[in-house]
Amino acid sequence: MVSKRIGLAIDSLAGGGAEKIVLTLANELKKQGHEPHLLVMMPNCDYQLPEAIPVHFCFTKAERHIDSLWRLPRSVTRVRSWLANIQIEFGHFDLILSNLDKSNLLLTKANVASLYIVVHNSIEEELKRERKLGPLSYLRMLRAKKALNGQRLVAVSKGIEREILDNKRIQPLSLQTIYNPFDFSAIREQALQDCPDIPQGDYLIHVGRVARQKRHDILFKALAKMQHNLPLVLLCNNPKKAMKLARKYGVAERIICPGFQANPFPWIKQARLLVLSSDYEGLPTVLIESLICGTPVVSTLCPHGPDEILTGELTDYLLPRRDVGALANKLDEALAHYPEIDQVEIFAHINVEKVVHNYVALCDV
Numbered sequence: 001m002v003s004k005r006i007g008l009a010i011d012s013l014a015g016g017g018a019e020k021i022v023l024t025l026a027n028e029l030k031k032q033g034h035e036p037h038l039l040v041m042m043p044n045c046d047y048q049l050p051e052a053i054p055v056h057f058c059f060t061k062a063e064r065h066i067d068s069l070w071r072l073p074r075s076v077t078r079v080r081s082w083l084a085n086i087q088i089e090f091g092h093f094d095l096i097l098s099n100l101d102k103s104n105l106l107l108t109k110a111n112v113a114s115l116y117i118v119v120h121n122s123i124e125e126e127l128k129r130e131r132k133l134g135p136l137s138y139l140r141m142l143r144a145k146k147a148l149n150g151q152r153l154v155a156v157s158k159g160i161e162r163e164i165l166d167n168k169r170i171q172p173l174s175l176q177t178i179y180n181p182f183d184f185s186a187i188r189e190q191a192l193q194d195c196p197d198i199p200q201g202d203y204l205i206h207v208g209r210v211a212r213q214k215r216h217d218i219l220f221k222a223l224a225k226m227q228h229n230l231p232l233v234l235l236c237n238n239p240k241k242a243m244k245l246a247r248k249y250g251v252a253e254r255i256i257c258p259g260f261q262a263n264p265f266p267w268i269k270q271a272r273l274l275v276l277s278s279d280y281e282g283l284p285t286v287l288i289e290s291l292i293c294g295t296p297v298v299s300t301l302c303p304h305g306p307d308e309i310l311t312g313e314l315t316d317y318l319l320p321r322r323d324v325g326a327l328a329n330k331l332d333e334a335l336a337h338y339p340e341i342d343q344v345e346i347f348a349h350i351n352v353e354k355v356v357h358n359y360v361a362l363c364d365v
């Protein structure tokens with residue numbers, strides 16, 4: 001095997017699903033004898049930095065609005081020089097994988113060679129959300145999405161690939177699906193770690209940042225309607241905001257909110273049920289992680305990913321978006337009965353070794 005030098009570019013290492021995926025990829029690339037580098041735009045880190053993998057930060061915490069219209073030319077020049085210096089020191093990258101909007105915009109504008117862009121979320125749903133926030137937010141998001149034109153894209157689910165092809169808003173140079181990687185053994189091992197803060201007794205769990213996309217409002221309304229009176233653990237990056245919402249919907253006394261957890265797997269494994277209430281996703285990492293841990297899941301049938309994860313008997317636990325009554329009923333139903341989850345169809349496509357092999361193959365395209 002010929003070792004490849006691969007750059008993994010991302011906006012930051014804040015506590016999100018894309019960030020976790022990038023770290024999983026980097027660790028497995030290293031394990032397989034390649035040379036991964038983390039190319040991080042902003043030094044915001046919730047996850048622990050890997051010791052054996054070089055991490056390069058482009059901008060400082062004090063620098064803001066790096067992708068703003070007035071700042072963009074300087075930021076692009078900065079990125080181009082930054083990458084050139086890294087490659088002078090370490091050698092040419094055989095492949096650079098860009099993740100998330102700021103990185104995508106800056107790297108495409110910088111005309112970076114050997115670049116593939118990984119699309120983690122529904123482009124159309126993100127644009128719909130930004131349109132509601134006003135014209136400036138929408139145009140900023142549209143600019144980031146238009147940067148994908150003429151680029152080589154990797155979708156993290158078939159649903160995202162279909163959306164790009166069917167909508168035709170983006171005209172990529174190439175497009176393929178590579179599912180996100182999951183290290184089954186590492187997840188199950190971490191799930192067995194002792195964590196004294198985990199509550200005793202049964203509880204539900206939701207893992208995800210407090211953002212409109214995740215629809216905590218729908219989740220809290222459904223919690224109030226449930227027949228079962230279990231508490232809900234929220235693993236999120238903004239406990240204060242989460243609890244303010246919980247008080248608004250009258251369920252604060254049932255919420256346990258310990259904040260972001262670098263290792264959420266013991267919390268997930270000991271839960272009775274994990275719930276995803278999102279309006280949209282790409283390939284929701286937490287659903288797969290929960291199934292790997294053996295914990296049942298209930299999810300909205302949002303674009304995209306849940307219907308590629310919950311197949312066969314598990315399709316019964318998909319429900320329409322924004323339907324409070326359906327979510328409450330489905331949570332109660334899942335607590336009463338849930339099929340065996342040992343064999344899940346998507347498991348065959350997401351093994352970390354297979355996924356990394358698929359990414360490394362892009363070096364030779």
